[in-house]
Amino acid sequence: MQVSVESLGNLERRLTFSLPEDRVADQVSGRLREIARGAKIKGFRPGKVPTRVIEQRYGQQVRAEVVDALLRESFSKAIRENELKIAGNPQIVPTDTSALSYVATFEVVPDFGDIDVSKLNVVRHTAEVTDADIDTMIENLRMQRRTWNPVERAAQEGDAVEVETYSQVEGERFPAEGVERGVTMVGSGAMFPAIESALIGMQTGDEKTVDVEFPADWRVPQFAGRTVQVHLKALKVSESQLPEVDSSFIQSFGIKSGELDQFRSDIRTNLERELKGALMTRLRREVGEQLIAEYASVEMPPKLVEAEAREMARQAFEQARRQGHQGDLPADAYTGFLEAARKRVLVGLLVGEIARRNELRLDPQRVNETLRLIASTYEEPQQVIELYRNDAQLMSGLQSRVMEEQVIDWIAERAQHTEQPMSFSEAIRQ
Numbered sequence: 001m002q003v004s005v006e007s008l009g010n011l012e013r014r015l016t017f018s019l020p021e022d023r024v025a026d027q028v029s030g031r032l033r034e035i036a037r038g039a040k041i042k043g044f045r046p047g048k049v050p051t052r053v054i055e056q057r058y059g060q061q062v063r064a065e066v067v068d069a070l071l072r073e074s075f076s077k078a079i080r081e082n083e084l085k086i087a088g089n090p091q092i093v094p095t096d097t098s099a100l101s102y103v104a105t106f107e108v109v110p111d112f113g114d115i116d117v118s119k120l121n122v123v124r125h126t127a128e129v130t131d132a133d134i135d136t137m138i139e140n141l142r143m144q145r146r147t148w149n150p151v152e153r154a155a156q157e158g159d160a161v162e163v164e165t166y167s168q169v170e171g172e173r174f175p176a177e178g179v180e181r182g183v184t185m186v187g188s189g190a191m192f193p194a195i196e197s198a199l200i201g202m203q204t205g206d207e208k209t210v211d212v213e214f215p216a217d218w219r220v221p222q223f224a225g226r227t228v229q230v231h232l233k234a235l236k237v238s239e240s241q242l243p244e245v246d247s248s249f250i251q252s253f254g255i256k257s258g259e260l261d262q263f264r265s266d267i268r269t270n271l272e273r274e275l276k277g278a279l280m281t282r283l284r285r286e287v288g289e290q291l292i293a294e295y296a297s298v299e300m301p302p303k304l305v306e307a308e309a310r311e312m313a314r315q316a317f318e319q320a321r322r323q324g325h326q327g328d329l330p331a332d333a334y335t336g337f338l339e340a341a342r343k344r345v346l347v348g349l350l351v352g353e354i355a356r357r358n359e360l361r362l363d364p365q366r367v368n369e370t371l372r373l374i375a376s377t378y379e380e381p382q383q384v385i386e387l388y389r390n391d392a393q394l395m396s397g398l399q400s401r402v403m404e405e406q407v408i409d410w411i412a413e414r415a416q417h418t419e420q421p422m423s424f425s426e427a428i429r430q
Helices: 021-038 051-081 131-144 193-199 247-251 260-294 302-322 333-357 364-375 381-389 392-414 424-428
Strands: 003-007 012-018 086-096 101-108 121-126 147-150 160-169 172-174 180-185 207-213 227-241 416-421
Touching (some): 012 051, 051 101, 086 302, 121 260, 121 392, 131 424, 160 193, 193 207, 193 227, 247 260, 260 392, 260 424, 364 381, 364 392
Antiparallel strands (some): 003 012, 086 101, 147 227, 160 172, 160 180, 160 227, 207 227
């Protein structure tokens, strides 16, 4: 196989190569013979189908499959023999289909020089789950299962108030006709604070008008920076009732025994899993920031950075769309993500290079542990495990995540580091 490599820039390369026609022909013939032995075609006995019929029916498909396999194999071999380290996905196009000649353009990993992680200064956060954290979680679960009972007394903080409102500003009424209805828990911040405060002391059927000063950046343009008269009518006042932490309550969370000790144990396991993920996220960010600061001057592959920026823009747009944002993604939206994308690409390439230079290998046991942790958050863990094991894309993503975590741990262990204890609630607050 003849191969030539050209430099198109500091980090871009063009590789020209061709596939040997005799090898393609041999593999196509061999594959067609295999098909002929088991082919079932109407009008012919099994194993007795003429070669020309097999070629007519399967020849084109088989050749395409053989060429694709040899193309990937030949390209990988050329990359290894020329000691090239690819960054991103190559673009491979035929130059002469009949001659099986191809041109691949791609970017390469920049030269990071000597990578000495011992010079990095990493803060490693530590935390643990305490009994108080478990108590807090149980209270949160009780709040999630609370019920509301109507009361005849005046509303106070923590009560739910069903309220009717309309507003007036400089003689104009909003809405122009009728009223707006809603329910808010006093003190929750679901409504403007001054309006929620005005609900305190109101009983069912009470009405009042309050003057409310809205900030200049208020989301309703007609109210922004103005004093608005808001008319309130309390339709219903309800107080919350929290469930007891009894066997029935515990069983509702899947603890068949209904025992408090088992309930607390399960909560501890869940919180420790959440804490482990939060601490790894903090460590990944900490190590990433150190790597970015140390290697900020290294040139990054521009096409890879642009592709990452476009993907970040797409994800941000999708999130905004789910929150009700209308419109299309602007063609130049990615430009606002270029700096963040550059940092992400820098860290990703460095992590990969550190793994390669130090011959770090994916730990299958850690992959299995991570998979079990992911699966344990679902009602049918075994089904989730099987889903991952039967989906190459899911498993590839999981393996990449675990490999990155392994490298991050490896770096942190060898860097200069200090431990910073924090509470569970601080640790999970991103």
